[in-house]
Amino acid sequence: MENGYNDFMNTHKKKLKPVHGILLFVLVMVSYYTIIAWMQMRFGMFGLAMTELYLLLLSVGITVLAGGDFAEVFPVKKPSWSKIFGTLLLWAGAYALVLPATMVIAWLFPEQMFGTSSALNDIIASVPLLVSVFITAVMPAVCEEAMHRGVILHSLKSLKREWVIVLIMGILFGLFHGSVWRFVPTALLGGALSWLMLRTENMVYPALFHFANNFLPTLLSFGQTNSDTAASAEYLMEAGIPVAALGIYVAVGCAAPFALYTAGYLIRREKGRKVPYFPKEHQTFWIVFLTVCSVVPAMIGGILFLYGVFFDDSLWQMIRQSPIENFSVFLTNFL
Numbered sequence: 001m002e003n004g005y006n007d008f009m010n011t012h013k014k015k016l017k018p019v020h021g022i023l024l025f026v027l028v029m030v031s032y033y034t035i036i037a038w039m040q041m042r043f044g045m046f047g048l049a050m051t052e053l054y055l056l057l058l059s060v061g062i063t064v065l066a067g068g069d070f071a072e073v074f075p076v077k078k079p080s081w082s083k084i085f086g087t088l089l090l091w092a093g094a095y096a097l098v099l100p101a102t103m104v105i106a107w108l109f110p111e112q113m114f115g116t117s118s119a120l121n122d123i124i125a126s127v128p129l130l131v132s133v134f135i136t137a138v139m140p141a142v143c144e145e146a147m148h149r150g151v152i153l154h155s156l157k158s159l160k161r162e163w164v165i166v167l168i169m170g171i172l173f174g175l176f177h178g179s180v181w182r183f184v185p186t187a188l189l190g191g192a193l194s195w196l197m198l199r200t201e202n203m204v205y206p207a208l209f210h211f212a213n214n215f216l217p218t219l220l221s222f223g224q225t226n227s228d229t230a231a232s233a234e235y236l237m238e239a240g241i242p243v244a245a246l247g248i249y250v251a252v253g254c255a256a257p258f259a260l261y262t263a264g265y266l267i268r269r270e271k272g273r274k275v276p277y278f279p280k281e282h283q284t285f286w287i288v289f290l291t292v293c294s295v296v297p298a299m300i301g302g303i304l305f306l307y308g309v310f311f312d313d314s315l316w317q318m319i320r321q322s323p324i325e326n327f328s329v330f331l332t333n334f335l
Contacts, residue, residue, distance in 0.1 A: 013067060013068065013069035013072075014066060014067040014068060014069075015068070015072075015157075015158070016062075016063070016066055016068045016073060016151065016154050016155040017066075017155055017158065018155050018156055018158065018159070019155075020062055020066045020068075020151065020155045021151055021152035021153075021154075021155030021156055022155075023062065024058060024059065024062045024147065024151050024152060024155075025152060025172055025176070027058060028055060028058060028147065028176070029175070029176070031054070032178060035054070036051050036054065039051055039054075044126055044127075045124070045126055045127045045131070045132065045135055046127075046135075048135055048136070049135045049139060052135070052139040052140060052142075052143035052144065053139075053143065055143045055144060055146070055147050056142065056143040056146050056147075058147070059143075059146045059147045059150055059151045060146070062151055063150075063151060068151075068154070072154065073150050073151060073154045074146060074150045074203055075201055075202055075203055076202065076203050076204060077201075077202045077204065079202065079204045079205065079208075080271065082266050082267075082269055082271070083200060083202075083205060083266065083267050084205075084208065085266055086262075086263045086264075086265070086266030086267040086269075087196060087205045087206075087208050087209050087263070087267070088208070088209075088212060089259055089262055089263040089266065090192060090196060090209065090259075090260065090263035090264075090267065091192075091209045091212045091213055092255070092259050092263075093255070093256045093257075093258075093259030093260035093262075093263055094188065094189055094192040094256075094260070095213070096252050096253055096254075096255040096256040096259060097188060097253060097256040097260070098185045098188050098189060099249050099252050099253065100249055100250045100252065100253040100297065100301075101184050101185055101188065102182075102184075102185045102249075103241065103245075103246055103249035103250070104246070104250075105181055105182075105184065105185075106241055107240065107241045107243075107246050109181055110236055110238075110239075110240040110241060111238075112181045113181050113182075114236045124136060124218055124221045129219075132218055132221075133215060133218055133219070136214050136218045137211050137214040137215040137218055138211060140210055140211075140214055141207040141208070141210040141211040141214070142207060144176075144210065145193075145203055145206050145207050145210055146203075148169065148172070148173060148176070148190065148193070148194075149169075149193060149194065149197040149203060149206045150203065152169065152172065153165065153169055153194055153197055153198070156168060156169070162195075162198055165194060165198065166191045166194045166195050166198070167191065169190055169191060169193075169194035170187040170188065170190040170191030170194065171187055171190075172190065173186055173187060173189065173190020173191075173193070173194075174186045174187030174190060176190075189213060192209070193206045193209055193210065194206075196209060196267065199267050199268065200267060205267075239314060239317065240314065242308050242312060242314040242315035243304055243305075243307055243308035243312045243314070243315070244304070244305050244307075244308025244309050244312065244315045245308070245315065246304055246308070247300075247301045247302065247303070247304030247305030247306075247307070247308055248301065248305060249301070250297055250300055250301035250304060251297060251298050251300075251301025251302060251305070252297075252301070253297035253298075253301070254294045254295070254296075254297045254298035254301070255294075256293075256294075256297075257289075257290045257293040257294050258290055258294060261286070261290055262277075265277055
């Protein structure tokens with residue numbers, strides 16, 4: 001009798017449609033300029049925690065109202081070590097790709113980038129470290145992923161084409177963070193998270209990726225006083241980023257190609273199946289392609305660094321002004 005009831009319930013579960021994901025996203029974005037803005041202004045970090053719970057509540061509510069299957073919308077399975085390492089490597093590779101993009105934007109628009117980052121760091125550092133880690137790293141890994149890689153991504157699966165879903169999810173994730181200056185970096189991360197979810201069908205992995213992505217800057221923001229951070233950010237807003245520093249971050253991009261490829265290999269690999277690292281029929285192509293993609297940012301970054309050291313005075317001015325605090329702002333905001 002119990003099995004019959006369960007079979008009956010399963011047959012009456014509905015697939016979420018794109019309209020459900022769009023409705024959730026629109027509702028959240030409208031909320032940002034009303035209830036969410038009020039909560040964060042009124043309660044600071046605890047308002048941010050309330051925001052995450054609000055996102056989770058909306059995601060669960062949409063799923064219930066649409067008659068969705070929780071096991072399909074929010075799939076949670078036992079993770080494998082191979083995919084865990086692949087997820088962390090995917091995050092590292094994606095971040096190595098995001099860093100140059102972020103720094104180029106910060107070089108072009110220093111006032112907008114550092115102004116936003118300084119205000120955010122003050123909020124993060126307003127509570128004890130463990131509380132901050134829980135609110136800024138653990139809660140988004142659960143609540144925001146339930147919204148994006150849960151409801152919204154599941155609602156788009158009827159589109160069939162994986163690259164279209166990844167593209168749309170990246171754009172939505174960039175818009176979700178509400179900053180035109182950080183749209184490209186967050187969209188790239190959103191695309192990587194969505195690809196990971198599509199390949200694994202397990203929310204544990206994107207949650208781990210999201211946690212790692214938020215944990216490092218939260219950790220680095222501590223140990224700095226608000227006055228030092230504000231002064232350094234103000235200096236960088238006025239003087240901009242030295243070309244040599246830009247070159248260092250562009251050169252970091254050389255780590256992305258092989259890291260992303262290896263991550264994909266680990267994530268695709270299944271237990272008990274031997275899969276070659278490079279497909280035999282395309283081995284030469286992949287070796288050459290990945291090598292070129294690694295060498296190009298290293299060369300560009302090296303040229304920018306040498307130019308900055310020998311022909312740009314802004315690096316030496318920044319070092320003379322306040323070396324520790326200014327470079328700590330780089331680390332906190334862009335690592």
